[in-house]
Amino acid sequence: xxxxxxxxxxxxxxxxxxxxxxxxxxxxxxxxxxxxxxxxxxxxxxxxxxxxxxxxxxxxxxxxxxxxxxxxxxxxxxxxxxxxxxxxxxxxxxxxxxxxxxxxxxxxxxxxxxxxxxxxxxxxxxxxxxxxxxxxxxxxxxxxxxxxxxxxxxxxxxxxxxxxxxxxxxxxxxxxxxxxxxxxxxxxxxxxxxxxxxxxxxxxxxxxxxxxxxxxxxxxxxxxxxxxxxxxxxxxxxxxxxxxxxxxxxxxxxxxxxxxxxxxxxxxxxxxxxxxxxxxxxxxxxxxxxxxxxxxxxxxxxxxxxxxxxx
Amino acid sequence: xxxxxxxxxxxxxxxxxxxxxxxxxxxxxxxxxxxxxxxxxxxxxxxxxxxxxxxxxxxxxxxxxxxxxxxxxxxxxxxxxxxxxxxxxxxxxxxxxxxxxxxxxxxxxxxxxxxxxxxxxxxxxxxxxxxxxxxxxxxxxxxxxxxxxxxxxxxxxxxxxxxxxxxxxxxxxxxxxxxxxxxxxxxxxxxxxxxxxxxxxxxxxxxxxxxxxxxxxxxxxxxxxxxxxxxxxxxxxxxxxxxxxxxxxxxxxxxxxxxxxxxxxxxxxxxxxxxxxxxxxxxxxxxxxxxxxxxxxxxxxxxxxxxxxxxxxxxxxxxxxxxxxxxxxxxxxxxxxxxxxxxxxxxxxxxxxxxxxxxxxxxxxxxxxxxxxxxxxxxxxxxxxxxxxxxxxxxxxxxxxxxxxxxxxxx
Numbered sequence: 001x002x003x004x005x006x007x008x009x010x011x012x013x014x015x016x017x018x019x020x021x022x023x024x025x026x027x028x029x030x031x032x033x034x035x036x037x038x039x040x041x042x043x044x045x046x047x048x049x050x051x052x053x054x055x056x057x058x059x060x061x062x063x064x065x066x067x068x069x070x071x072x073x074x075x076x077x078x079x080x081x082x083x084x085x086x087x088x089x090x091x092x093x094x095x096x097x098x099x100x101x102x103x104x105x106x107x108x109x110x111x112x113x114x115x116x117x118x119x120x121x122x123x124x125x126x127x128x129x130x131x132x133x134x135x136x137x138x139x140x141x142x143x144x145x146x147x148x149x150x151x152x153x154x155x156x157x158x159x160x161x162x163x164x165x166x167x168x169x170x171x172x173x174x175x176x177x178x179x180x181x182x183x184x185x186x187x188x189x190x191x192x193x194x195x196x197x198x199x200x201x202x203x204x205x206x207x208x209x210x211x212x213x214x215x216x217x218x219x220x221x222x223x224x225x226x227x228x229x230x231x232x233x234x235x236x237x238x239x240x241x242x243x244x245x246x247x248x249x250x251x252x253x254x255x256x257x258x259x260x261x262x263x264x265x266x267x268x269x270x271x272x273x274x275x276x277x278x279x280x281x282x283x284x285x286x287x288x289x290x291x292x293x294x295x296x297x298x299x300x301x302x303x304x305x306x307x308x309x310x311x
Numbered sequence: 312x313x314x315x316x317x318x319x320x321x322x323x324x325x326x327x328x329x330x331x332x333x334x335x336x337x338x339x340x341x342x343x344x345x346x347x348x349x350x351x352x353x354x355x356x357x358x359x360x361x362x363x364x365x366x367x368x369x370x371x372x373x374x375x376x377x378x379x380x381x382x383x384x385x386x387x388x389x390x391x392x393x394x395x396x397x398x399x400x401x402x403x404x405x406x407x408x409x410x411x412x413x414x415x416x417x418x419x420x421x422x423x424x425x426x427x428x429x430x431x432x433x434x435x436x437x438x439x440x441x442x443x444x445x446x447x448x449x450x451x452x453x454x455x456x457x458x459x460x461x462x463x464x465x466x467x468x469x470x471x472x473x474x475x476x477x478x479x480x481x482x483x484x485x486x487x488x489x490x491x492x493x494x495x496x497x498x499x500x501x502x503x504x505x506x507x508x509x510x511x512x513x514x515x516x517x518x519x520x521x522x523x524x525x526x527x528x529x530x531x532x533x534x535x536x537x538x539x540x541x542x543x544x545x546x547x548x549x550x551x552x553x554x555x556x557x558x559x560x561x562x563x564x565x566x567x568x569x570x571x572x573x574x575x576x577x578x579x580x581x582x583x584x585x586x587x588x589x590x591x592x593x594x595x596x597x598x599x600x601x602x603x604x605x606x607x608x609x610x611x612x613x614x615x616x617x618x619x620x621x622x623x624x625x626x627x628x629x630x631x632x633x634x635x636x637x638x639x640x641x642x643x644x645x646x647x648x649x650x651x652x653x654x655x656x657x658x659x660x661x662x663x664x665x666x667x668x669x670x671x672x673x674x675x676x677x678x679x680x681x682x683x684x685x686x687x688x689x690x691x692x693x694x695x696x697x698x699x700x701x702x703x704x705x706x707x708x709x710x711x712x713x714x715x716x717x718x719x720x721x722x
Contacts, residue, residue: 057333080360090359095347096332101366 001235002275003216003255008240009204013047016135016202016238020052021061022273023133023198029065034103036067036125036132038193039093040145041085044137044202046092053096063099067128069121071136071145071193073109074182075159083173084109107157107186118157118186125192134196138203141165142211142224146187153220153228155189190228198234198274201226209245212237217251234274326352327370328361329716334375334702337382337672338692348380350698353450353715357694375702378710381672382690383423383699384653385679387503388461388552388582388609390428392416392616396624397427397460400439407443414447414454416617419721420652421709423449423699424456424689426503428611431464431475434493441500449699450715456699458683459502462494463551466516467531468507473556474628474640474647475531483512487519501525502683505551507532508542517545526683528582529567531556536569543576549682550581552611553598554590555646571601578602580682582609585659586651588636592663599664606674607682608656613638613648658707668707 006012020037029035039045055061073085081087086106094104105124111117125131136144143149146160162170167181174180193199203212214224216237221227229235244252262271270279331348338346349358349369361367391397393416395409410427417425427444429437441460449456464472465481466489472480483489489512494501503526506513510532517527529542530551535558550557550567558566565572570579583598584590585608599606610616615623615632622631622641630647632638640647651659653675661671680690688697698716701709712721 079363080357086363087359090362091345094362095358098368098372100368101362104363106363 001216001229001232001237002258003251004236004238004259005244005252005256006238006240008242009047012202012204012238012240013051016200017048017051017055019200019236019238019273020048020133020135021055024061024066026273027132031065034065034067034128036069036128036130038069038071038131038134038136038188038196039089040071040135040137040202041088042137044204045135048135048202049092052093056097063097063103066099067103068099068105069125069131069188070106072185072187073107075109075114075184075186077109077182079108079110109182109186114159114186118159121157121186121188122192131196133198133200134193136193136199136201136226138201138208138211138215138226139166140207140211142215142226144190144193144201144226146185147190147225149223149225151190151222151225153194153222153225154191156191157186157188160185160187190225194228194232198236199229199232200236200238201229203237203239203243205240206242206245208243209247212239212243213246217247326716328367329371329373329698330358330369331373331375331380331700334378334380336380336692337669337676340669340673342379342669348692348698348700350700350713350716353698353717355692355694355696355698379668379672379703379705379707380692381701381703382676382680382692382696383455383701383712383714384421384657384675385458385683385690386417386422386425386610386612386653386675387458387607387679387682388428388463389413389417389425389612389616390430390463390648391614392612394614394618394623396614397440397444398429398432398436399624399627400436403439403443406440410443410457411454414449414457417455417653418712418714418719419709420654421701421703421712421721422455422653423701423712423714424458424685426458426461426683428461428463431467431472431479433479437462437494441494442498445498445500446502448715449697451717451719455714456689456697458685458689460500461503461505462501463505464531465493466490466504466506466510466513467556468509468533471507471531471533471556471558473531474630474645476628482510483516486512487516490516490520496523496525499524503528503549505530506547507534508538508547509534514538514541514545517542517547521546529579530582532567533558534567536565536567539567539570540573540576543570543573543579547579549579549607552589552609553581553583554594555584571598571605578605580605580607580678582607582611583660584609584611584649584651585656585663586610586636586649587659587663589646589649592659595660595663596665599660599666603666603670605678606660606670607678608653608660608675610651610653610656611649612651616650616652618650654707654709661707668703668705671707672703 024035027035077084079086108117148163170181171178215227220230272278329350336343349356392413395413444460446459447457464475465479505528508514508529527547528549528551529547560568620632629641630638631641638647657671657675676690680686700713702711712719
């Protein structure tokens, strides 16, 4: 797992957006070989979407051959309700970009048969070859999508009853009236997310610091569902400084040092997007450095020979 | 792998889907920076619903490049333009051609709907002309939409007739019957009427007119404030070119102008000519400050609008156009309608009153639409409205004009 620490929310958004952009560009999707992207809603990805829209407007990125799958949707909430995740995705991303409507997949919370809808969703993911990159955010209790504490770490897309705390917290989006908050949601499972070939999680803010520490410094645990990421071979967490408040100093320094080594000792150009080594720089590959090193060594040697005991 | 591109994208398509991006949309008394417009079959449609339900990708994407996007302008008082005078009838063919010429020409000013106006005329003229001014859909072929006719007179007060011919003025001793007799209201061509409340029989006729679907505006009148309020109580919704052809404001009896100060009644809309000549800019500012949501910008343009200076005819009366601001009756020097265009009115209104661009635009879009009760299709960019759309820069210069979803040349 890689942990990238940036100073604040905006830098986190910029980093993850640039990452998504570069992954798509490197993949070079076509009609026959589309890039399949998993997407979250909520406050975490707003900045990411803003950046992606900016890239699209600057002609740096096209979504023509990108297929998206969203994590979740409320049950029984009209699709056009301002708080539906359809509306969220439309306003923050889809209306601004060139994505084909048929390439957008969001669970239908008004489907007649909800269980069937969940099965259909999983089948659809499989039919396009699985998800290449799943982006997620987390809640302060470490939940991913609507997989609240206690959700099975092997869970699949399903109907989920919301915890009372979640209903209470979400009432702020529904005129502060808990009676208006949907009580159920359709959500991908932890297993669905972890099956993606790569998972990237955005975690920002001091209120998520405990969750971050629980998820990466302690064991895999269904009470902090995003901790399942520890078992994923290609996982990335991008967080801000505030979110590291509960981490050990050693943990923070460790992950920062890896970025430092890559950027300053190996050279970022020698490392692939997903941390793979493209070319390991050997001393022979950089002969011009050698003469510069020699004069630095010489004075030390001289100093050695000048030591009193040599006399 | 099965194709992720469903074939329904190509089928079941009856019209091109147009998407407008990067504009600043004037909607709900706000400028919305971050939204898009979808146009389909000449209408503004709900883009989110369309995206998720039909899965169509737009055929055309128009980049508004940060320009203001507003509904097309509506002119509810226009006597003619480009050499055409709606009050002069020679034959049907000429009148139809004249109407087409004006309808097309107005698009170049961003005016996408209008109410052709007939000044006080003899009965025969109404019977000849009104059937030709029935509501007609606006589109690229027809030009601006005809919302119906505005009959300004002949039931107006003699001393306030302005440039109208005195001999044509009428009273209505038999009430509504006299209106039917003069206009022949058989074909619902009349959308708006200017009537003087102090003309005999006028007040008693309002109910009949309103029941007929006609919007009543009061003007060309020396009505007292009491008479004016009575007219509003009886359903009048507007004042015709405020300050012009009415009793001047007097503090003991403010006349029709006094309606702006009423607290007892819902205040009516008021048309106002913003050419800087018909009404002093300070007077416009006073009207705006007292009732900003009531302002409706009208050109009151006559045949010489869009023509070079010279001598022309207004309802058979010889008038002279000097410069680009003023048209006078040659005999008595009275103002005889204006030659200003609606987009200039909007610019002037903003300059004279210091209002923001939204208010200036709404005074020529939303307000006239509300007056005529067509705000579900005209004067707004809400879902379901006709796609009559203009692009403006921050100085309110017209950049692009669309009618029923199709772009038309403005040069």
